[in-house]
Amino acid sequence: MTVLYSVPEAFSPGECDRIIAAITVVRSKDAMLVGQTKDHTLRTAKLVWVDDVDGLDWVMNRLIEIVRKSNVDQFDFDLREFAESPQVASYNASDNGHFAWHSDIGDGPVARKRKLTLVLQLSLPSSYDGGDLEIMPSAQVLSASRAQGCVSIFPSFALHQVVPVHSGVRHSLTLWAHGPAFR
Numbered sequence: 001m002t003v004l005y006s007v008p009e010a011f012s013p014g015e016c017d018r019i020i021a022a023i024t025v026v027r028s029k030d031a032m033l034v035g036q037t038k039d040h041t042l043r044t045a046k047l048v049w050v051d052d053v054d055g056l057d058w059v060m061n062r063l064i065e066i067v068r069k070s071n072v073d074q075f076d077f078d079l080r081e082f083a084e085s086p087q088v089a090s091y092n093a094s095d096n097g098h099f100a101w102h103s104d105i106g107d108g109p110v111a112r113k114r115k116l117t118l119v120l121q122l123s124l125p126s127s128y129d130g131g132d133l134e135i136m137p138s139a140q141v142l143s144a145s146r147a148q149g150c151v152s153i154f155p156s157f158a159l160h161q162v163v164p165v166h167s168g169v170r171h172s173l174t175l176w177a178h179g180p181a182f183r
């Protein structure tokens, strides 16, 4: 079973730049809408919830269609809803932006229902060093494409990490699809 499903050029460079610009406006306007992860040994990144940003409905519509197709083509999971806002993370070299190995399935009532994780690469690969998204479905480590606009989808239970960003800033968008427990 291939666990990493990728859609190159799911979004154009111009569309990625529009998403980055929209979250940057929110960040400068309203610090309350901006999350800062607390456990810096696990993760250092700034977060913006897409549901808090006006004018990004087209992004969600595109992502829903991509998840639907990936599930038909590959995963065949019992997916029922998108129970959380997508989030845009910004990993900045100036504060060692990274996300250590983890699975997205959590203890909470919503996080426990996560079944697929989708990550959209928003930044131009040449605009940052490091910051690779790596997925470890079994013994081998797979690297997600760094190409701007590429979408990577994998089961939320698979371990994954974002290696530290050494220069520049990496922006990515994450969306989860939810459903009942595996059986």
Ligand SMILES: O=C(O)CCC(=O)C(=O)O
Binding pocket: 089, 099, 104, 119, 133, 160, 162, 172, 173, 174
């Ligand atoms: O930024 C990424 O590429 C991955 C983000 C992630 O793993 C998460 O939000 O759970």
Ligand SMILES: [Fe+2]
Binding pocket: 102, 103, 104, 117, 160
């Ligand atoms: Fe994750």
